[in-house]
Amino acid sequence: MAKKSKNSKGKNVVVEEEEDRLIPNLLDEEPRNSTQEEEDKAESSSSEYVSSDDNAGAEGADGYDSLTDTESESVDDEGNVTTDDDNDGESDSSEDEVAPRNTVGDVPFEWYKDEEHIGYDIAGKKIKKKEREDKLDSFLASADDSENWRKIYDEYNDEMVELTKGETKMIRRVLKGMAPHPEFDPYPTAVDWVSIDDAEHPFPNAPEPKRRFVPSKWESKMIVRLVRGIRKGLIKVDDKPKEENRVYLLWGDDPNSTERHHIPPPKPKLPGHEESYNPSLEYIPTEEEMKSYELMYEEDRPKFIPKRFTSMRSVPAYNKAVRETFDRCLDLYLCPRSQKKRINIDPESLKPKLPSRKDLKPYPTTCYLEYKGHRGPVVSISTDSTGQWIASGSNDGTVRFWEVETGRCLRVWEFGEAVKHVAWNPSPELPVLAVSVGQDVFLLKTGLGNGEEQKRVEDLLNVGSQMTPDDSDGGESIVKWSRDDNHGGIRLNHFKTVSSVEWHRKGDYFSTLMPYDILLLSSVLVHQLSKGLTQRIPFKLHGLPVSSAFHPTRSIFFISTKKNVRVYDLLKQRLIKKLETGVREVSSIAIHPGGDNVIVGSKDGKLCWFDMDLSSQPYRVLNCHPKDITNIAFHRSYPLFASSSDDCTAYVFHGMVYSDLNQNPLIVPLEILRGHASANGRGVLDCKFHPRQPWLFTAGADSVIKLYCH
């Protein structure tokens, strides 16, 4: 179909082109044709027209059938319309073929109305008006002449013109409203010669300017000038400036060269054995290692994996050569450089010079005895002032009473509740054991000493039982003193759980801690045994009390809260000092027997040594344990102190305090004591020194008490 349509179009085009050519020809030649036709084919045409005329004459022409009625009417009164049309056709033909006779031009006919001529011919002679014919004659003549209908009077030339067949056809077509020529197509199919859909600008159609064809005058002038310049040598033409070699002796031997203040770039690292093309076999990672490299993150993976080639010809090109050179370039110009001192010292030289441990003997080194019998973690131990006995309290609700040298358990008290703290009265005359269990504190007679002493204890404890009803300065509301018949002693019933009991050095006073309420003033109580009195500490505490201690010689009382240790004068009843530990949580506190030095153990494994005369900051912090320090202890006579921790170890230190105030205390770690097993994440729970010998007792969460001797 498409092809066909194209073809048809092509044909159309051809036709139209012909038409275009034809139309002027037609216009040119038609008159001649028409005249020839008149002469040659007069007969045939006449016959045709006759027939048509007949039709017209009979019942309006067939040809006019298509026309409207009005037009048929206009045809009927022939005169005006036909004349007009004929006039046009006539003038056309006459103009083209023979010049019109009359030469007056387009002037109104009225101007010649009264003249006897209608105008002038080419020669300038007057054209005379024709004689007016008689109307009747003319009518008769027209009636006689069958060709009369095609004759028209030309007013301009004053003659009758006979229309040719073609002209009548043309007139008919014009009357129908069609183009005069039958072959003219008023609506040809449009052809896009140039597609301008996507063009931005209109199709340039400007003719080429003249200057394009004419050689430039000014250029030729310029050329002449240049040529003259070159000839005269004013303008030099050399194609390229010469490549001169610019290398010369840059560094002569002049001594006054300036020092450069410039940090030289670090040299690239020299290759090791593993970068060899044929390294020793041990430098090549095994297959498992290679696999493990693949599992690593991209960044962690080794940058260079050694490879082995058995001959030099099999070494391939290194594909990162350019890349690495480029990285080196970047390092050279983008990395900040700074000179850093490299420390090249033996790490051993960093260690402080300490006195030899041999010189600091004796100190506990090896486990000598184990005291077994408890069935739960041993929480607290306490030694008798004579050093012959120790007491231990355990979570299984018992307090045991051992002979030190044999390890024999002399006595067992059952409490049925976990024992928190055990403390032996430091006074040798009063062998009384204080035990804190839950909310109670028991004072137990141990049955030691001679009869006199036993009697005294008996009396004292009996007196205590009598004194319970007595109310003494408001202590009654807090603590109830009562006789305990089960264990044979005094029972002090507190209103809260008691965490620890500490004796005063003289053995008459003891303090108890109830670390449960910050707001309560009375969380630290001081009791007097001989009178059965209980007192509150009249100081405001900032935080929960963790541990407390009496000064070994003076009436000074230490209370540690989680962060700080406060030192109070009991006589003057005021705060003397506040020691800032700087640790996370204090767990225990111990006072040097001299009284001027305090050690504090903390739950982050740090041990702080305070010199009270020096400052309120620690004199030294020893970061010895990886886990909580549970307890610390000073030896009463030897310059030793120890710390026990949940990491199942106990440290023994040499802590010498000099009487010369200018000399700082000397602290030397001596020994790490191991041997306890871990139970429930807890290790060594308590440590105490023997009062006379350099021996250390440790109580473990594995329900064993150990004695370490020198």
Add this chain to the structure above:
Amino acid sequence: MPKHYRPPGKKKEGNAAKYITRSQAVKYLQVSLSVFRKLCILKGVFPRDPKKKVKGSHHTYYHMKDIMFLKHEPLLEKLREIRAYEKKVKKAKSKKNRDLAERLLSRKPSYTLDRLIRERYPKFIDALGDLDDCLSMVHLFAALPAKERENIQVNRIHNCRRLSHEWQAYISRTHKLRKTFISVKGIYYQAEVEGQKITWLTPHALQQVLPDDVDYNVMSTFLEFYETLLAFVNFKLYHSINVKYPPILDSRLEALASDLYALSRYFDANSKASRLDSEGVSLSVSQQVEDKQDETKLDEFELRLAQLQHQLPSNEPGALMHLVGDAEGNEEEDTDTRECRYLFKNMKFFLSREVPRESLLFIIPAFGGLVSWEGEGAPFDKSDQSITHQIVDRPTQQRKFLSREYLQPQWVYDSVNARIVLPTDAYFVGRVPPPHLSPFVDNEVEGYVPEYAETIKRLQAAARKEVLPMPGVGAEDLADSQTLLVEGIIDRAEAIEAAEKKEKMSTLQKQYHYELKLELQGTQYSSIANTVKQNDAVETDAGEESLSNLQQITEDVTNMSKVVMPRKKRKLYEAMQIGKERKRVRVDLLKERKKKIDAAKKS
């Protein structure tokens, strides 16, 4: 008034005034970033690390003095001029005025870097000290194929090749090469020039990979500087041995792509012509061996060369005659150089097609050997009977001369590193050569001595004994190293001994305690069965415990000393320990692998 307040009109102080960020610097200098980069590279300006970063830690800071240094650089003005000129060219091009564009391009303004080099390296020694990167880069570019690319110009590559050959010729000629190492990345060389150790890397002579994500502009700027630097250094070095610098080469040899050999010939000719060099002639090329028979022929050759260089009038053949002989050692040479110079003395090498010719042509003459190769322009033929060694790198050698040894190239490199002529049997054709070890590693410091390093050491000692009349020099050396080792061991041993003693004591004590315990238990709880069991357990454990106890004790000692250290020192100590540990792990891994390999070999 708060400290940070700066009253108006008062100048900035401190870090804010001393340091300037990069973008500020670019604005301050009124240049584009690329020009700034170029300037920084050429002037050797690098960023600083101020203590207080005023604009934030994500910026790069430059010292204000450095920026002022750049600001007053005449090169800056020159670069601006070039930029303006480029605009002209561009304009001409876009106006389709190709003539003008070409004309403009041909007279581009250019700059020289000699002043910059002088400024950066006021002394020649400084330049030599900084030559490592320069040489590596020039050698890398010399190895690239000389074909036109958009990022690297061909003439640069040719220039690099020329410079690298010139450098190698100098080093080889003056016997300054000390160490060589074939690595996976390429071949490392270390030379010692005026007391400076210069190490560089040449890639293997294979197709190089040119990645796309590399900024070749930066590289070419560096290369531009390095080329100039190396040219000046070469000039100075050539000048120091009285050779005219831009060497004019025998075009025939050059065409055969054996520039190095051509250069060495040039050296010889030059030294003779200038009548100054009295020593090197006999060593580098074939004169020494053939001097008696072929003297006339050689002279002809020399004459031709000299004529080529327009240095000698053609009618003066007699001038060359007396230069051939009289080749005695120079007194000013140090022992090292002499040692290197006579390493391959009286040896004649022939290189097969497949071995890395460039490298060996460089190394063997540097150590006093004579080399030839397969191909045109070679000084002597393959069938020469006087050839002692043929370097071959192929699975098997079909046709063999009995008079020479067929060796793999690694033998040359290993011998050079060991400074002795190594026994050849391990390196014969077709065998897997012994491991190639890096000469840059100090095995004692590293903590692990590979097996082959020890054999080489023994061979060295043996060789020294042979050479030196004094007996036991080598032995002493060995003993020294051994004593060194022993000293290290003694410390350890002492510690272990002490620990053992202690351990013994403790076991005794334990036994005693145990007996005591038994007694106690016997009296109190009397659970004999239990104790017997425990007894067994204890005895079996004792052996295992002793070891762990030893470790425990040493650990305890270190722990205790750490406890008393101040925090600063403790951290430092710990950091050192980490480094040591890493090293130890590495060495342990190597030892373990070695053990496994040995075990696999035995079974």
